Amino acid sequence: MNPVSRIFLLWGRQAGWMIFGAVLFLAALAAGLALMGASGRYIAFALLGGGVLVPAVLQYIGAARVVLRYLERVFTHEAMFRALAGLRIWLFTGLARSAAGGLGYRRAGDALARLVNDVDALDGLFLRIFLPLLGAVLLAPVLAVLLWREQPWALAVLLPFGFVAFYLPALAARAAGRNGARAGLAMSGLRSAALDALSGLREVKIYAAEGRMLAAVQAREASYLAAQRELVKQTSALNARAFLVAQAGLLLAMLAGLAGAPVFTVITVFVLITVFETVLGLPRAGVLYGQARAAAARVVEAATALPAVADPPAPAPMPAGNSVAFEHVSFRYADNLPFVFENLSLQLPAGSRTAILGPSGAGKSTIAALLLKLVSPLSGQIRLGAADLATLPSEAVRHRIAYLGQTTHLFADTIRNNLRLGDPTASEEKLWAALEAAQLAQTVMGLPEGLDTWLGEGGQNLSGGQGRRLALARTLLCEAPILLLDEPCAGLDADTESEFMKVLNTATQGRTVVLIAHRLTGVEQLDRIWRLAGGVLMPAAG
Amino acid sequence: MSAETKAWVRAEQKRGQSAARVPILLGMAQVGLGIGQAWCAAYLLAAVLHLAPRGLMAVLHAAGFIGFAALRAVAGMQAERQGFERGAAARRRLRNSVLSTILALGPAGLRGKHSAELAATAVDRVEAMEGLHARWIPATALAILGPALVGLVALALDWRAGVVLLAAGLLVPFAMAVAGIGAGVAAKRQFIALTRLQTRFLDRIRGISTIVLAGRAADEARALAAAAHELRQRTMRVLRVAFLSSTALDLAAAAALVVIVVRFAGPLRHDPALAPTALFILLLVPEFFAPLRNFSAVYADRMAAEAVADAFCALPVPPAPVPAADIRSVAAHGLTLAFEDVSFTWDTARGPVLEHLSFRAVSGEILLLTGASGAGKSTIMDLILGFITPDSGRVTINSVDLPVLVPAARTKMLGWIGQKPMIFAGTIEENIRFARPEAADEDVAEAIRNAQLSALVDSLPEGIKTPLGEGGFGLSGGQAQRIAIARAFLKDAPLLLLDEPTAHLDPAVERDVLESIKRLASGRTVIMATHSAIAVEFARNSGAKRLDLDSLRHARHREVLA
Known part of the structure; x- marks a missing residue:
């Protein structure tokens, strides 16, 4: 299905608002046409020496037009905001359910962030594309019938009308679609060049590469601007054609009027001014459509992607016990990739404290992913209590x-x-208790706004160690019996890391702890230590 | 918005105004051609109503109508393209200035700013400034000049009708102000609230795995819906008022039309020859209001610019470059580095990091810096790298003060390996050549051999042309560190700084990497900061001197207490 239609279907829940908005839009448009027609008629008569008084009907239509325009603006915006909120929440829930929920686990944060820009690109779909197009589609037959009744030859103006309302927008959409891929590529090139220069600032200074990096960014910027320029060139030419054709349509109507039906001609010209005004924005809408189409395709694909591990259709009841056992588990990420491990067995009794060590890439995090049901074993079984993990709903497992x-x-x-x-639902005391356990209570108490302190993006207002401890406090609040810690100290210096591990020793008493790390600091209190290398688990000395 | 930000936006606007002359002229040409079209159309309509002569004159007016329309179409096309060029030029200028500032400041000047945040300023926020230059600035000028031109033409032909038009034109900003002053301020706040909601949504998407793994996806979706709902209600409250200003525009246009029709209806009964003039002035009414409508359509462009202006103002000002006269060069071989009585404070609230520190490292020597985090190891590195300058005391290379060295000579003398090397988007070769782009192929090959990268490079089908970075081949920590070592070999600098080079490596890999570093270190002056017991042991075996910043600090404290 066309991804744009898919988005429209999605707006079904706001259908009432959207239909109401569309009806008001059409009513305002009809009032506009009636106003122009009636004005044209009155002006023609006035010019011919007719009446001086403005007929009451003109006043009513004029007032209706102004009021309807206002209502239209209010209600179409209301509908749009509702639709946008709906779309965002749909994307969020879809991503959460689909593979992407686990994807973020593999650091695809920026790819996800790009999706948000795609959602933004869909903002204009209803107001700027759908409504004007609806207007044009309905105008065509109405215009045809009216003209046919009075002056069949005037039907000729439908030709420029169709050209401007349908043909040129289609051209514009095609141009924008072709350009979109190029501009998108150039934009991501620009973004990564800028990110390279800025995250490697140290290297850039040390290797005196400022000039080179700036030149690299500017080269990417130039190709991005070139892509945009090409589109502006095409669309500005299309807009110029649309304008000229619309004016030719008006001229056509006036010249035809020289042959007869003078008053009707003035009315037609006045009405056509409004008609062309309505459809002149359509080539621009075509450009938006061309851009929105690709964005819609990406959004729909991401939100409807299937989860890597589907929940069982009839989930088994959650078991009472909390021991975990891997029994002869084999796993690989794809058929053409080597096995991460084969026939792996591991016991994690309830209340035990286990570390799994190993070099990066050995598959430690895969064990975590299997346990969290982000991926499922190719063969073998993972048991939680007495139940097979595959038969349990993932949400309940994650609790x-x-x-x-x-x-x-x-x-x-x-x-x-x-x-x-x-x-x-945690109470104030419980929050403080968790902060206390993570040894962060002192720090938070010292902040002027305490618990209501706003953290910057990515927790910027906290130091690295404090940030990890806050994440720990959050993890502790969750009353899950099993704690799974995957490199919880990555990126921290050694002192902070061993401080954190000491905190962990006391804060996690009574729960099953699984610590995944590439090495230990020496302060951890553990029951067993395993080393994972070459797909094999071996007991390791502390 | 702070006064500083306001001044910045004003300065941008001023700069844009002088650049926007061509688009404004093209816009005025469109208005002028529109007046011409209206004249021709008025004559033709009068001819249709048998109120003006037909025949040749009608043909001429028809030709004029379509001719003016063609010129107007071309002017419109050019105005659009010129506007784009102004926007593109402004984006180039702003991006260049943001990046140059950041590059000049270096890492020390930007402590606490995330690189993603800086990249957002250099990329997305610069993009958000386009509308101001491409559309808003020409539209503001045309909103005054366009109606003025049309009004003057009307005034010249029929003063009463001209006065009506100009009065309606003056009423529009007045009505807009009455309906809009409150709404305008609120709309700005609303725009910021909308941006915040967007940021919140983005943040939740970035952290979606954390939400999913905590089993809170449904709760969070409800919270997002509630936030969007509240924002919609607040936004609509503002918009309901703000739309009144558009309604004022509609009303003014309709009223002007009616008054003008009524004004002409009487005289026309006695003087049919007035018909073309009357029609002309009627047709001028939409031309009069078009630039005003266009102006309110681009108001969002200005708000978009104001919303991002803070980020531009928040960039620190880079330090002035050292005057050229004081700059000296030193012999590059046999290098001695010395700290003489150096003190440095990052933040007065936290106290000094370094106090009266003196040490010396001579050629062929390894100096080991140890101490807890916060003891000042990275500060010493930053001082040597020239990212910061000491509050008191001197840092010298061969007895020459660091700040007076030619920057190019200084960077030539320095090699550096940090905790995690930056791997740029590019091939393995490009990443190594980063250290010396003009290096010969043999030199690159030798650096790869010396850094023990040969085995990796040979195992890859594309060899040194294998792309790295985002979407490329993923290097392990040890392999990435070897790229940094290859860079240092290629640069061949006499002073080598090692800032916790093995902090993120497994013990087995750590030993291997240290072996490579040992080969790199020979014959150079080496400063190595580390936490790692393995690295300390390794440095001791290589005959390193050790400077323990913790014990220095304790000794100082004892001195103070005694």
Whole structure:
């Protein structure tokens, strides 16, 4: 299905608002046409020495036109805002359900961020594309009938009308669609060049590469601007053609009037002025459509992607026990990739404290992904309590396992709301207790706004170690019996890391702890330590 | 919006106004041609009503009508293209200035700013400034000049009708102000609120896996819906008022039309020859209001610019370059680095990081810097790299003060390997050549051998042409560090700074990387900061001197207490 139609279908829930908005739009348009027609008629008579008084009907139509225009603006915007909110929430829920929920786990944050720009590109779909097109589609037959009744030859103006309202917008949409891929590529090139120069600032200074990096960014910028310029060149030419053709249509009507039916001609010309005014924006709408189409395709694809692990149709009841066992589990990410591990077995009794060590790329995080049901084993079984993990609903499994990973996100929100992600109903005391356990209570108490302190994007107002401890406090709030920690200290210096591990020792008493790391700091209190290398788990000495 | 931001937007606008002359002239040409078209159309319509002569004159007017229309179409096309060029030029200028500022400031000047945030300023916020230059600036000028021109023409032909038009024109901004002053201010705030909601949505999408893995997707979707709902209600409250200003425009246009018709209806009964003039002035009414409508259509462009202006103002001002007269060069071989009584403070609230620090490292020597985080290891590195200058004391190379060295000579002397090397989007070769773009192929090959990257390069089908970075081949931590080592080999600098080079490596890989670093270190002056026990042991075995910043600090404290 065309992705744009898919988006329209999605707006079904706001259909009432949208239809009401569309009806008002059409009513305002009809009032506009009636006003121009009646004015033309009155002016023609006045010019011919007719009446002086403005007929009452003109006043009514004029007033109706102004009021309807106002109502139209209000209600079409109301409908648009509702539709936009609906679309965003649909995308969010879709992403959360689909593979992308797990994808963010593999650091695809920027690809996801690009999707948000795509959603923005769909903003104009209803107001700027759908409504004017609807107007044009309905105008064509109305115009045809009216002209046919009075002056069949005047039907000739339908030719320029169709050209401007349908043909040129189609051309514009095609040009924009072709250009979109090029401009999108150039934009992501510009973005990555800028990001390269800015995140490698140290290297750039040390290797005296300022000039080179600036030149690289400017080269990408130049090709982005060139892509845009090409589109502007095409669309401005299309707009000029649309304008000229519309004017030719008006001239046609006037010249035809020289042959007869003078008053009718003045009315027609006045009405046509409004008609062409309505459709002159359509080539521009065509450009928007060309751009929105690709964006809609990406958004629909992302939101409807299937989850990597589908929930069982008839999930088994959640087991009572919380021990975890991997039994002869084999896994690989794709058929053409080597096995991450084969025949792997691992026992994680309830309440035990286990570390899994190994070099990067050994598959440690895959164990976490399997446990969280982000991927499923190719063969073998994972048991939670007495149940097979595959038979359990993933949401319920994730309520049993509190996960803290290296990409765990701190939200641009208050400390309180960041914590409440772990437990939305947590009381004030409980929040402070969690902060206390994560040894962050002192710091938060020292902040002027306490729990209501706003964290910048990515938790910018906290130091690296504090940020990780806040994420830990959030994880602790979640009353899951199993704690799964995947490189919780990545990016921290060694002292901060061992401080964090000491906190962890006391804060996690009584729960099952699984710590995934590439090395230990020496302060961790653990029952067993495994080393994963070459797809094989081996017991390792502390 | 702060006064500073306001001044910045005003300065941008001023700069844009002088650049926008061509689009404004083209816009005025369109208005003028529109007046010509209206004249021809009025005559033709009068001819249709048998109120003006037909025949040749009608043909001429028809030709004039379509001729003016063609010229107007061309002028419109050119105005659009010229507007784009003005916007493109402004974006080029702004992006260049943002990037140059950031590059001049260096990492020390931008502490605490995330690179993604800086990139958003250099890319997206610069893009958001386009509308101001491409559309808003010409539209503001035309909103005054366009109606003035049309009004004057009307005034010249029939003063009463001209006065009506101009009065309606003056009423429009007045009515807009009455309906809009409150709405305008609120609309600005609303625009910011909308941007915030967008940021919130973006933030939730970025962190979606955290939400999903916490099993809170449904809760968060409800929260997002509630936030969007609240924002919609507030926005609509503003828009309902703001749309009144558009309605004022509609009303003014309709009223002007009616008054003009009524004004002509009487005289026309006695003087049919007045018909072309009357029609002409009637047809001028839409031309009169078109630039005003266009003006309110581009108001969002200005708000978009104001919303991003803060980020541009927040960029620090780069330090002035050192005057050329003081700059000296030193012999590059046999390099001695010395700190003499150096003190440095990042933040007065937290106290000094370095106090009266003195040490010396001579050619062929490894100096090991140890100490807890915050002890000042990175500060020492930044001082040597010249990203910051000491509050007191001197940092010298061969007895020459660091700040007076020719910057090009200074960077030539420095090699550096950090915790995590930056891998740029590009091939392995380009990433290594980054250190010295003009290097010969043999030199690059030798650097790869010396950094023990040969095995990796040989195993890849595309060899050194293998793309790295986003979407390219993913290097492990050890491999990435070897790229940094290859860079340092290629640069062949006499002073080598190692800032925790093995902090993110597994112990086995760490030993391997240290072996390569050992080969790199020979014959150079080396400063190595590290936490790692393995690295400390390794440096000791290589005969390193050790400077422990913690014990220095304790000694100082004891001095103070004694």
